[in-house]
Each structure stands twice: as C-alpha cells, then as structure tokens.
Amino acid sequence: MSSAARQPDRIETAPAFTAADVTALTERLAGQDTAAMLADLLLGELRGRVALVSSFGTESAVLLDLVASIDKSVPLIFINTQKMFGETLAYGDALVEQFGFTDLRVFRPDTHQLAARDAKGMRWGYDPDGCCDLRKVEPLARALAPFDAWISGRKGFQAGRAGLPRFELDAGRLKINPLADWDKARIDAQFAARELPRHPLEAQGYASIGCQPCTSQVQPGEDPRAGRWRHWDKTECGIHNQPVF
Known part of the structure; x- marks a missing residue:
C-alpha cells in the first residue's frame, strides 16, 4: 500500500464528559436516594469507567460500604503518600477486607520526583502545597488516567465545601460526590445503623485525618478540619481544586 493511501493514526482527545453532560446527570438524578443514584451509575453507564478514591479517613467507611453493597469490583484507589499514619494503613486494610473490594490500587509518589524535590522528606514543613502536589495530586492523576469518572467522599458540611454539588467536571472527567448533601448527624447515624468500624485515631481527637506531619x-x-495544615493558609490538598474545564 502506498503512503498516500495509508490513513494516519488518530488519537482521541475529546473529553469523556462535558458541562452539558454534568447538567443532564444532575437533572436526571436530582432527588434520588444516594444508594439508588450510585446503583444507577455503577451498574449502568459508568460500569467499567469509574473508580472510587478513598483516603481511609474518619468518615470513609460510609462511602466504601455504599459502593461495596452495589459492586465490589469497582476499582478502589488509595494514594499512599508515604507520610500516612500507621493506623490509617491498618484501618484501610481492614476496610478493604471487610467490604470485600476485589480491585485495590495503591499509588505512591514517583521515586524520581521525590529524590529531586523532597530528598529529605521535609517539604511539608516549608512548602505544604508543593508537598501535596508531589505526594497526592500527581499520583492521583496517574491513578485516574484509565477512568472517565471518579467517586469522591467529600461532604458539603465540611469547612470550605458548602454548596458542594453531586456532580462536577474535572478536566474532562466526571467527579461524583455521593455524600455532598449528607450532614454529620446522618454520617454518624449510618455508622451506627451499619455497625461500621471507626478510624482508631478518631477517639484520640483526630476528626479529619491526612498525612501524619500535617494532621x-x-x-x-x-x-x-481545623487539624489539617494547622497554622497554614491551606484547607485542601489540591486534588479537589484543580481547574475545571
């Protein structure tokens, strides 16, 4: 075949979701119960296209339980920043075992970037934004590369998150916040009703748990969330305030 007849390779660059798609989903699923909404998506149009991201924090068990009750094969992503509490790592292992997730994907910071940008492991002490970018944002970007959508555990009652929508557009990817309209009382009631295990550090006064040096x-x-990045003008790690387009 001549070179003139050969068709060039094409790389698909169109975003998986658009603002119009997010609006349509918001309208279609408005008022639907959280579990029913998740089932509609996980067993329907997002099957095989979505991942659940968890920090194994103080309230994570609620969302993990909801998703596992629908489909235990949904990929579960955990970003091990290599600055985590040992209790968090053990708690995460216990939750994965209890809920029966079959596809746990653990991502860590890039070793070459760590050597170049945080060789002494102390960047959190003078540049917490840069540390989060290195240890959380970049690994999550790699983790989410195969997916068109992801599920977040954020709640609207948390500091700085008032008015959080159920669906957002994040760089052409759909971000789902199933617990956006849940308040603290409802979270606690779900823990009691489902007899979900609590994070072991919660009883010691850790209400929101991230990396050990910054919690x-x-x-x-x-x-x-007052215990996160205390004394810094910072309330988010960076994975939830990326440009939306």
Missing part, C-alpha cells in the same frame, strides 16, 4: 488533634468547638 493534628481537634479541640472541642473547633471545625472538624
């Missing part, structure tokens, strides 16, 4: 105990009356 502190929360005092009575403080916002649950």
Whole structure:
C-alpha cells in the first residue's frame, strides 16, 4: 500500500464528559436516594469507567460500604503518600477486607520526583502545597488516567465545601460526590445503623485525618478540619481544586 493511501493514526482527545453532560446527570438524578443514584451509575453507564478514591479517613467507611453493597469490583484507589499514619494503613486494610473490594490500587509518589524535590522528606514543613502536589495530586492523576469518572467522599458540611454539588467536571472527567448533601448527624447515624468500624485515631481527637506531619488533634468547638495544615493558609490538598474545564 502506498503512503498516500495509508490513513494516519488518530488519537482521541475529546473529553469523556462535558458541562452539558454534568447538567443532564444532575437533572436526571436530582432527588434520588444516594444508594439508588450510585446503583444507577455503577451498574449502568459508568460500569467499567469509574473508580472510587478513598483516603481511609474518619468518615470513609460510609462511602466504601455504599459502593461495596452495589459492586465490589469497582476499582478502589488509595494514594499512599508515604507520610500516612500507621493506623490509617491498618484501618484501610481492614476496610478493604471487610467490604470485600476485589480491585485495590495503591499509588505512591514517583521515586524520581521525590529524590529531586523532597530528598529529605521535609517539604511539608516549608512548602505544604508543593508537598501535596508531589505526594497526592500527581499520583492521583496517574491513578485516574484509565477512568472517565471518579467517586469522591467529600461532604458539603465540611469547612470550605458548602454548596458542594453531586456532580462536577474535572478536566474532562466526571467527579461524583455521593455524600455532598449528607450532614454529620446522618454520617454518624449510618455508622451506627451499619455497625461500621471507626478510624482508631478518631477517639484520640483526630476528626479529619491526612498525612501524619500535617494532621493534628481537634479541640472541642473547633471545625472538624481545623487539624489539617494547622497554622497554614491551606484547607485542601489540591486534588479537589484543580481547574475545571
């Protein structure tokens, strides 16, 4: 065959989802129960296209239980920043075992980038944004590359997250926040009703748990996320405030 007749290879660059798709989903599933909404998507149009991302934090068991009750084969992504509490790692292992997830995918920071940008492992102390980018944002980008959509455990009652929608557009990928409209009382009621295990550090005053160096105990009356990046002008690690387009 001549070179003139050969068709060039094509690389698909169109986003998996658009703003119009997000609007349509929001309208179609408005008012639907959380479990029913998840079942509709996980067993329908998003089957094989979506992953669940979990930090194995203090409230993670609720969402893990909801998803596992529908489809235990949904890929479960955990970003091990290599700065995690040992208790978090053990708790995560226990949750995966209890709920029966069959496809756990653990991602870590790139070793070459760590050597170049955080050789002493102390970047969190002088550049927490850069540390989060290196240890969370970049690994999650790699983890999500095969997927058109992902499920987040964010809640609207958490500091800085008021008005959180169920569906968002994140760089052409659909982001789903099933617990967006759940309040703390509902979360606690679900823990009790389903007899879900609590994170072992919660009883010690850790209301929101991330990496060990940047997580502190929360005092009575403080916002649950007050213990994250204390004394820094920072409330998010970076994976939830990426450009939306």
